[in-house]
Amino acid sequence: PSPGTLCRTKPTDLVFIIDSSRSVRPHEFEKIKVFVSRVIEALDVGPNATRVGVINYASAVRSELSLQGPQSKAGLLQAVRGIQPLSTGTMTGLAIQFATSRAFSPAEGGRGSAPNFKKVAIVVTDGRPQDGVQDASARARAAGIEIFAIGVGRVDMGTLRQMASEPLDEHVDYVESYSVIEKLTHKFQEAFCVVSDLCATGDHDCEQVCVSTPGAYRCACRDGFSLNSDGKTCSACNGGLGSALDLVFLIDGSKSVRPENFELVKKFINQIVDSLEVSDRQAQVGLVQYSSSVRQEFPLGQFKSKKDIKAAVKKMSYMEKGTMTGQALKYLVDSSFSVINGARPGVPKVGIVFTDGRSQDYISDAAKKAKDSGFRMFAVGVGNAVEDELREIASEPVAEHYFYTADFKTISKIGKKLQMKICVEEDPCECKSIVKFQTKVEDLINSLQQ
Structure with missing residues (x-):
């Protein structure tokens, strides 16, 4: 397992209650099954560990x-693959009552x-729903069942x-479409993690x-060493250029972004710029926008x-x-990152x-090539961004280099996770690495905000 992702899951009775009513198209139902499978893949499954059940509902309820x-795990995944949609009404309350x-x-x-x-x-x-959910849900919670509710598309948030x-x-979670429900996988993988000291147990x-x-x-590494890109091994430091950094934003300006969201993207960029030390000897920033073509807004070092x-x-x-993301890359x-455009060797x-x-191109x-050239690449996706493409763009370890949110309004949270701390000591070995990006891990966030 990759550093930072290994965890043991709490012994849990977990039941998925999935809507396969008429409004859920067959290909969308397949996306639900992928989401369920991805969560299962991260669990410790077994008679004395986590057990998994699936309820499929529409006008009627079926225990799958x-x-x-x-x-x-293999048996569960095979069973999930075989589930078929019911394609009738939406009796959510009945399904919750059946679960209880x-x-x-x-x-x-x-x-x-x-x-x-x-019990989850x-x-x-x-x-x-075509029936009431309030009473059935209250009874379920009173019976000790922890309920997570995921809404898709035109769902009623109330x-x-x-x-x-x-x-x-x-x-409560909301996604705009079934095509992005898989993005919630990580949240639920984390939700079932046991808070344990994996360092003490040697599971690293x-x-x-x-x-x-x-x-x-x-x-992490001892003084005089820096962490390699694999997130595990360390290399001796050889000195370097202190806090110097060449950072280029590559921004999607396609029609689907919409003008009001494009303004939020600009705030997102400036949120990260705020965390930099900008000068000839420290951070330089460049900005490129792309849609059907590519436009350099300003090169490195212009400002x-x-x-x-x-x-x-x-x-x-x-x-x-x-x-045209490929063309932009x-x-x-x-x-x-060429010298003629301000990059520093x-x-x-x-x-x-x-x-x-x-992306509309390859x-x-x-x-x-970007990663092979030694560039550290971060991928930020919003809305209908495709996870496979984000992963392909992101540097290793991938989980630390790509971010996703379903809603433009929440990209400021990603901005906080991406804010950089540039080392100012003359010897970068004192800093372990020249640039650190915030992660979801609370202690690291705190250390970067000091």
Whole structure:
């Protein structure tokens, strides 16, 4: 497992309650099954570990998988692949009632009120139910079932709040379409993690120093060494260029972004610029916008202060056409980081690619070339951005170099995670690495904000 992602899952009775009503198209139902499968893949499955059940509902309720069903991950995944949609109405309350009275019962493999086992239901729905959910949900919660409610598309948000456990901000999720529901996988993988000291138990592969974080860990290095890109091994420092950094933003200006969201993107850029030390000897910033074509807004080093960079970002006009991400990545490699465009030889190069949809051209070659050239690439996706493309753009370890949010309004949160701390010591070895990006891990966020 990659550093930072290994965790043990709590023994849980987990039941998915999935809406397959008429409004859920067959290809969308397949996306739900992928989401369910991805969550299962991260669990410790077994008779004494986590058991998984699946309830499929529309006008009627069907138990597809009971808690006493397959006790192996492979068996569960095979069963999920075989589930077919019911394609009738939306009786969400009935489905929750069925979960409480049947799915979590000892007869179906539920482990009752045993203190070491959690009871969790994950409801996925895309519409307004044709029955009441409030009473059924209250009874479920009173029975010790923790309910997560995921709404898709034109779902009624009030209904989700009636279903979900407290605190609501941790138990209610919304995605714009089924095509992006898979993005919630990571949240639920984390939700089932046991908070344990994986460093103490030896469940890590750090070469020098293991730092425990809630339910996971990260690797670090002793003084005089810096962490390699694999996130595990360390190399002796050889001195360097202190806090120098060449950073280029590659921004999607396609029609799907929409003008009001493009303004939020500009705020996102300036949020990161605010965290830099900008000067000839420290950070330089360049900006490229792309849609059907590529336009350099300003090259590295043109502006010598944060104030001037932010003013130029605010003035950037919106291109509003297609999404040629591959062409833009090629421009980044061939032009943005060239000496003629202000790049400094020997200075670390960082690219932050922002996109909201599937590329209309081929990205693989340019994405690979960027990383092979030694550029550290971060991929930020919003809305209908495609996870496979984000992963292809992102540097290793991928989980630390790509970010996704379903809604433009929340990209400022990603901005906080991406803010950089530039080392100011003359000897960069004192800093472990020249640039650190904030991650979701709380202790690292705190250390970077000091």
